[in-house]
Amino acid sequence: MLDLLWLIPALPLAGFLVLLFAGEKLGKSGVAWVGAGSVGISALIAGLLKWTFLTSPPEGHHFTQALWTWLDVGAFKPEIALYLDPLSLVMTLVVTGVGFLIHLYSVGYMHDDEDYSRFFACMNLFVFAMLILVLADNLLLLYVGWEGVGLCSYLLIGFWYKDPANCKAAQKAFIVTRVGDTAMALGFFLLVTQLGTLQVQDLLERAATRWEPGSGMALATALLLLGGAVGKSGQLPLQTWLPDAMAGPTPVSALIHAATMVTAGVYLIARTYVIYTLAPAAMAAVAVVGALTLLIAGLAAFAQSDIKRVLAYSTISQIGYMFLALGVGAWSAAMFHFMTHAFFKALLFLAAGSVIYALHHEQNIFKMGGIRKQLPLTYRTFLIGASSLAAIPFITSGFYSKDAILYQAFTSEHGHFLLWLAGALGALMTSAYTFRMVFIAFFGEPKTHVHHKPGWVMNFPLLALAFLSTVGGFIELPHFMGHAQFFADFMAPSFAHAAGHAAEAHHGAGLEIGLMVVAMALGLGGIAAAYVLFLAKPEIIEEKMKSEGNRKLHAFLFSGLGFDKLYDTLFVNPYCWIARVNKRDIVDLGYSFLAAVGMLVHFLLGLTVTGRVRWYAAGIAAGCLILMSVMVFT
Amino acid sequence: MILVWLILIPLVGGVVAGFVGSRNVSACRWISLVALALDAALAIGMISQHLGGFQYESSKVWFEEFRASWIPVLGISVHLGLDGLSSLMVLLTLFLGIIGVGASWSEIQERAGFFHFNFLWIIAGVLGVFLALDLFLFFFFWEIMLVPMYFLIGIWGHENRQYAAVKFFIFTQASGLLMLLSILALVFVHRAGTGTLTFDYSELLGTQMLPAVATWIMLGFFIAFTVKLPAFPFHPWLPDAHTEAPTAGSIVLAGILLKTGAYGLLRFTVPLFPEAARSFAPVAMTLGVIGIIYAALMAFSQSDLKRLVAYTSVSHMGFVLLGIYSFNEFALQGVVMQMICHGLSAGAQFMLVGALYERIHTRDMGKMGGLWTTAPAFGVAGMFFAMASLGLPGLGNFIAEFLILVGSFQASVPATTIAALGLVGATVYSLWFMRGAFFGPNERGWTIVDLNARELVLIAAFVIGLVWLGVYPQPVLNAVAPVVQSLEKMTQPVTAALLRS
Amino acid sequence: MTEAQFVALSPLILVGLAALVVMLAASFKRSNGLALGLTLAGFAASLVSLAWAAKVAPVQVTPLILIDRLALFYLGLVFLTGAAVALLGHGYFEKRAGYRDEFYMLLLMATLGAGVLVATTHFAALFIGLELLTISLYALVGYTRTEPRSLEAGLKYLVLATVSTSFLLFGVALLYAELGTMEFGKMVDLIRQGGHRETLVNGAIALVGIGIGFKLALVPLHMWTPDVYEGAPAPVTAFVATVSKGAMTAVLLRLYLLVGGAIPDSVMTLLSVIAILSMFVGNLLALLQDNVKRILAYSSIAHLGYLLVAFIAGGNFAPEAVTYYLIAYMATSLGTFGMVSVISGREREAEELRDYAGLFWRRPFEAGVFAAMLMSLAGIPLTAGFIGKFYLLAAGVDMGAWVLLGSVVINSALGLFYYLRIVASMYAAETSAKPGAAAREVALLGSATLAALALCLIWLGVFPAGLITLIRSAVLGV
Known part of the structure; x- marks a missing residue:
């Protein structure tokens, strides 16, 4: 059964090739079948593999399928090989599962687009590349997927290439992530030079034996890899591309810029966690990056009027949580949040897409209003997603995953009160901006007209994701709610080396409950604040906006805290200036x-x-x- | 003898094509194609025997050797030899030669006979360069390939062709003379030591000389080869030559002629002067790194598509320079990969740009935009090669650059760090290329014919090559492993060698 | 005179005889063809007699003339070149009105003068040869007397050559006054032994140098070259550029071999400066020149500069390097000026660059040959010029003359620039303005000569071994 592993990436690749060469001849339904079908079958196979893992796990809880030797130079001998362990399995499941749902959704969403087959070709290529990324047995192959998803991201952000703005956004995404990738590549060079391999498991083993904890090599490597991770995952200081990436079609945002690709950085750090455990300073850096990012992105989300940009900033912010978790050594909590986030953020994007679709490409929340009555299903699923994002206690998956992170941010040996505080404040902001969006877009007076309602191909994925966003959290409950830690147990073999380093300190249930209550209070407070400010008494905001200072503050937040301008001044403009002058x-x-x-x-x-x-x-x-x-x- | 035939076939084919061309244009194209195909078949037949099953016998240095007396009074002979490195270069040359004939099938209507004569003579000259094992003979071929290339640019080039052709000729000729001086100096130093006057490569290897002398002599070789490569600051001839050359000219220029520079460094500069080369490495690496960054920036600042691609060549050749002077197996393997992959990717880009020029008669990106709509296959191909050029993993160029950088990382961390920034630069110019030509609004309302069957076949050949080298480069690595290992060995510091033994 | 001496001298005698015969024949029948035939017969006979003379060589014929292998070799070279000029001249003058026979007579006389020069070991003979050559050249340069430019060139040459010859004569007189001999060998011995007034001897040598330098058109004695080359009929220009310079080079070579490299440093420096200046001035002046004959004139200045490099470098390679370079230079100069004569029309010569526009497509054969000649001048492989340059550099590298070599490299680039300008104009599209001069009729003999020259150039460029062996046996007696 496990031998079918290679089919998982191969099918989307085949789908891509078919669409590339024969896409125009297939007709729309043919394209849809090939495009969504190939990913669907991959998802089924991934499910089967998961079943195998649960029922009869392979020895050591991992399975390697070597296809062929890629190169052989000196002692360096990377292979084209796939590696399946709980970590990559979870990623694979999300990529194929959520990916399939989004493909299905796209069948409806993109139906009227003239470049239907190009869209699905790119999407299939993306899924292929993402699967290579997560299944890669060595970092070099991972890099193939890593850059491959970057390419697809570029192609899909700029999907509507006739608008120069979209091209610009696409270029920005590619170039900014490439900056991170370059750091990461340097990290690889360091690893090859020092450890002589890029095969992940060998690497971790050799690192653990050859490098002292806290050694400079481990720190350098960890930081360089972190460079790649922050680029791909839209973290500080390379987060600026992600909001602009919303120029792509909404399913793209859902799949690439919310559920899967942007979490590649999280995956990378989790994959190479041993190196991080050897470099506590790097762990701290990861945590701080996460904490800062989640705050900054949360602030920026407040000022956005484009529904997708709100979601984009919230994505940045949520990935910040994952980084925070990684930074405190809460590996499986990070992956848990990755999974729930994939569900609810994909849901939010798709639901937002339905709204956009229904309102004829209207994305400004201030021009929406009152659509909950016109699109009840969309509204309800969006609300489920929003609740999960805002971590409404007990009934949403986001609650459980975020709670796990906050708890460990406080209690882990790498944790710190300030980290927890940042996370908790972030929770307040998250719920506030999320419900700001809900209240403005779905409540109040209708300001625009619903053109066409989405059909079942678009609604079904919403329902499925709404279901997952809700029950997805129940597989991992806080300690005091009974020992239902299925997810962490399942993931444990992937983080075996970390056992000694980041063991969860078992504090009393009292602390756990206390922390949770604070977080809950902050979350609910945020919703209440949003209700007051944006639904009940919007005049407060209007009053405040009359002051010059507040308007400037709003503009500052709207621009994502001025990072674009800063980078333009520091890098982009000088580069273009030299290019122009020295033509x-x-x-x-x-x-x-x-x-x-x-x-x-x-x-x-x-x-x-x-x-x-x-x-x-x-x-x-x-x-x-x-x-x-x-x-x-x- | 088979090596002589390899060179003779294009020479004779060129003459025949030249004579036939004035009467029957299509016949001369076919003659060129057949001559090159025949040559390629010969080469593949011979090389596959030696690389058969991709196993390499290390007992023999040269797969094939040919030696005949030429000017015995001066110790000059016709000495040809083929090893793994030259095998690959020969194959690349013939591959791109065939592509070049194909790419100019419809472009060259005027004086096609003379065109094909020149084209085949370039190929012959380059083959000679890759096979020559006598320094005089090497120089002979080195210069011979210039003349037909000059005609190719000067006669069938674009608006400013005279300027470009002369610039090309003068740069390479002047630097070539420096190499000739160095060759002579080396020969006389060798004569002073041994009493025999010879230009033979294998005899001149290991000539003993004072370090200062070696450095000076090496510099002559180095300059000649880095002008051809070209490396910063000897690159300015290239953008002009590329921009003005006809498509086939650009393809062989980027694909093969530049590689003769890299080949020269690998075959002559380093092995003949290992010590001097080693002490010179910091300078060479610096030039390489500057070239990578500077040319990437220059590529971005261009609006002429061919100029853009030309500067990308300079940038990519910077990696070659960096890699060669890292003196380790990783980097050297990467260099050879880079030579081949850049030959393919830049050749393909020039072919595409040429095909585009044939349709819209401009290379100015300011006048393009939105071509994807009207010619999607063009767009896909453009995207593919843009990605190859920026080093997308999965394609050959990535393997090349990765190996070079891994290698150079071991030699110099700062140089590698800066060079790695070239990857960002490459992204910027590659996307700029795509944006300028294919994306954005189609403001001029171009409607062009998409790639035709002939072009698709040629493009497919490039694509298959690059993907193959990207996912299974081992045959290439195996073929050059002995060459690379011996290079690595001879550049090891003496102390290290002593320690090992 | 012994039989051996007579045999040894026979090549020179035969050429002199041929001149007489042509003159006499003209008084019976004026015919271009007949005169050419007689001239060629004369050259052929003397070339054949070279082999005869070689059997007895070396022979000292009176103190004035030494027929050794060097002399024989250069005689062959001079005669062959003379014959080629005659062939070129036939077609050229055929197109023009007026009498043509005197051309051949003068040509034979001039060649005889050159022949005396290459075989001389005595300043008296040197002066005789030089005057024979120069006086014939006055007439040859101004031969097309209906054309003012030709006359002007002839007069200029007359005045300036006379000035320079008088310097030479004065120098010789001083040397004789001080050393009491005019034989090269004795002079060199005496100077070596010392005991004479250095200043006087040195000054005298300088004066002799002026005479030689003028003929070779080295800077600063080069200024007559462009005007004379431009004004003279193209075949005559070919002769001036080749035979007269070749013969003078032979004299230099002979002196050089006698001196055996024992030249004081100051003189070496001076010669180096002259060589470098000649290269740069010649090439830079040619750079943007539009008149092909002037370009070639300037280029010949530069080429003699290159040649001087080999002399200065000295060493084992110098004599053969000089000779090989000279042969390559003579063959290509002959070819290039020959091309000008062949392409020229009835009304005027094809001397402007635009006259060559589109020549590649109009007359591919001639254009191809011309391009090959230019490539040879530029020293590109497959041509004799390449081997020549190779030799030159070899001589320089052998002796480590790096400054001179650096100048050669830079000048090669400069030279390439203007050679390529000519090549480029040949394949450029034909200009709309009809080139008045370029005739479409082909001078068969001239073209055949050029074809032979081109083949010769390429043969020597690809298989130089034979000639090298020959040169070695001639100049080194090996």
Whole structure:
């Protein structure tokens, strides 16, 4: 059964190739069948593998399928091999499962688009690349997937390429992530040089034996890899591309920029966790990056008016939670939050997509209003997603995963009160901006007209994801609610090395409950605040906005705290300036100068050619004089 | 003898094509194609025997060797030899030669006979360069390939072709003379030591000389090869030559001619002067790194598509320079991969740009945009090669750059760090290329014919090559492993070698 | 005169005889063809007699002339070149009105002068040869007397050459006054022994140098070159550029071999400066020139600069390097000026760059040959010029003359620039303005000569071994 593993990435790849070469001939339904079908079958196979893992797990809880030797230089011998363990299995399930639902949704959403087959081709390619990323047995192969998803992200953000703004957003996404990737590549070079392999398990083993905890090598490697992770996952300081990435079609945002690709950074750190445990400073950096990002993105989310941008900032913020979890050594909590986030954020995006679809590409929440009555199903599913995002206690999956993170941020040996505080404040902000969006968009007076209602292909994925967003959390409950830690137990083999380092300190249930109550209170408080400010008494905001300072603050938050401007000034503009000024190539001008000197001398010498015999005779005489003087006097 | 045939077939084919071309244009194309195909068949037949099953016998240095007396009074002979490295270069040359004929099938209508004559003579000259094991013979071929290339640019080029052709010729010729001086100096130093006057490569290997002398002599080789490569600051001829050359000219220029520079460094500069090369490494690596970054920036600042691709070549060749002077197996393997993969990706890009120019008669990105709508296959191909150029994993260029950087990381961390920024630069210019040509609004309302069957076949050949090298590069790595290992060995510091023994 | 001496001298005698015969024949029948035939017969006979003379060589014929292998080799070179000029001249003058026979007579006389030069070991003979050559050239340069430019060139040459020859004569007189001999060998011995007034001897040598330098058109004695080359009929220009310079080079070579490299440093420096200046001035002046004959004139200045490099570098390679380079240079100059003569029309010569526009497509054969010649001048492989340059650099590297070599490299680039300008104009599209000069009729003999030259160039470029062996046996007696 496990031997079917290679089919999981191969099917979407096949789908991509079919769509690439025959997409135009297949017709829309054919494209839909190939596009969604290939991912669907992959999801089924992934499910089967999960079943196998649960019923008869392979030895050591992992399974490697080597396909062929990729290269063999010296002792460095990476293979094209797939590695399945609980960690990659969870990722695979989410990628294929959520991926399938989103593909299905796209069948309806993209139906009227002229580039239907290109869309599905790119989506299939993305799923393939993402699966390579998560299933890769070595970091080099992981990098193939890593860059592959980057490419697909670029292609899909710029899917509607006729609008230059979309192209710009796409380019930005690619380039900014590439900056991170370059750091990551340097990390790989370091690993190859120091440990002689990129095979993940060997790597972790060798790192653990060769590097002292706290050693400089481990720290450097961990930080370089972190560079790649923050780029891909939209974390500080490389988060600026993600909000712009919303230029792509909404299913793309749901799949790539919410559920899967942007969590690749989380996966990378989890995958190489041993290196991080060897470098406590790097762990702290991860946690701090996460904490800062979640706060900053939360602030920025408040000021957005585009429904997708709100969701984008919330994605950044939620991934910040995952980083926070990783940074405190809460590996499985991070993955747990990844999973629930994939469900509810995909749900939110898809539901938002339904709204956008119904309102004929209206994305501004201030122009929506009151659509809960017109689109009840969409409204309800959106509300479920929003509740999960806002971590409404007990009934949402987001509650459980976020709670696990907050708890460990406080109690873990790598944890700190400030980290917890940031997370808790983030929870307040999350619920506030989430429900701001809900209240503004779905409540109040209708401001626009619903054009067409989504059909079942779009509604079914919403329902399925709403279901997952709710029950997905029940597989991992807080300690005091009975020991139902299925997820953590399942994941445990993947983080076996960490046992000694990040064991969950068992504090009393009292602390756990106390922390949870605070978080709950903050979360619910946020909702209440949103209700007051955006539904009950909107005039408070209006009043505040009259002041110049507040308007500036709003503009500042709206711009994502000015990071774009900062980077433009520091990097983009100088680069473009040099490019513009040096268009002619100063080196070339140097050679041209030499040539010009040659020409000048040519003209000067030309003055000696007069055609007059007396002048020529004088030349001879002069030559004679010189010759004589040299010969005679030396 | 088979090596002589390899060179003779294109020479003779060129003459025949030249004569036939004035009467029957289509016949001369076919003649060129057949001559190159025949040559390729010969080469593949011979090389596959030696790389058969991709196993390599380390007992023999040269797969094939040919030696005949030429100018005995000066110790010059016709000495040809083929090893793993030159095998790959020969195959690349013939592959791109065939592509070049195909790419100019419809572009070249004027004086096609003379065109094909020149084209085949370039190929012959390059093959000679890759096979020559006598330094005089090497220089002979090195210069011979310039003349037909000059004609190719000067006659069938674009608006500013004269300037470009002359610039190309002068840069390479002047630097070539420096190499000739170095060759002579080496020969005389060798004569002073041994009493025999010879230009033979294998005899000149290991010539003993003072370090200062070695450095000076090495510099002549180095400059000639880095002008051809080209490396910063010797690159300015390239953008002009590329921009003005006809498509086939650009393809062989980027694909093969630049590689002769890299080949020269690998075959001559380093093995003949290992010590000097090692002490010179910091300078060379610095030039390589500057080239990577500077040319990436320059590529981004261009609006002419061919100029853009030309600068990307400079940037990619910076990696080659960096890799060669890292002197370890990773980097050197990467260099060879880079030579091949860049040959394919840049060749393909030039072919695409040429095909585009044939349709819209401009290379200015300011006048393009939105071409994806009207020619999606063009767009997909453009995207593919843009990705190859920025080093997307899964394609050959990635393997090349990865290996080079892993290798150079072991030699110099700062150099590698800066060079790695070139990856970002590559992303910027590659996306700029895509944005300028294919994305955005189609403001000029272009409607063009998409790639035709002939072009698709040629593009497919490139694509298959790059994907194959990206997912299974081992045959290439195996083929050059002995060459690379011996290079690595000879550049090890003496102390390290002593320690090992 | 012994039989051996007579045999040894026979090549020179035969050429002199041929001149007489042509003159006499003209008084009976004026015919371009007949005159050419007689001239060629004369050259052929003397070339054949070279083999005869070689059997007895070396022979000292009076103190004036030494027929050794060097002399024989250069005689062959000079005669062959003379014959080629005659062939080129036939077609050229055929197109023009006026008498043509005198051309051949003068040509034979001039060649005889050159022949005396290459075989001389005595300043008296040197002066005779030089005057024979130069006076014939006055007439040859101004031969197309209906054309003012030709006359002007002839007069210029007359005045300037006379000035330079008088310097030479004065120098010789001083040397004789001080050393009491005019034989090269004795002079060198005496100077080596010392005991004479250094200043006087050195000054005299400088004066002799002026005479030689003028013929070789080295800077600063080069200024007559462009005007004379431009004004003279193209075949004559070919002769001036090749035979007269070749013969003078032979004299230099002979002196060089006698001196055996024992030249004081100051002189070496001076010569180096002259060589470098010649290269740069020649090439830079040619850079943007639009008149092909002037370009080639300037280029010949530069080429003699290159040649000087080999002399200065000295060493084992120098004599053969000089000779090989000279042969390559002579063959290509002959070819290039020959091309100008062949392409030229009735009204005027094809000397402007635009006259060559589109030549590749109009007359691919001639254009191809011309391009090959230019490539040879530029020293590109497959041509004799490449081997020549290779030799030159070899001589330089052998002796470590790096400054000179650096100049050669830079100048090669400069030279390439203007050679390529000519090549480029040949494949450029034909200009709309009809080139008045470029005739469409082909001078068969001239073209055949050029074809032979081109083949020769390429043969020597690809298989130089034979000639090298020959040169070695001639100049080194090996």
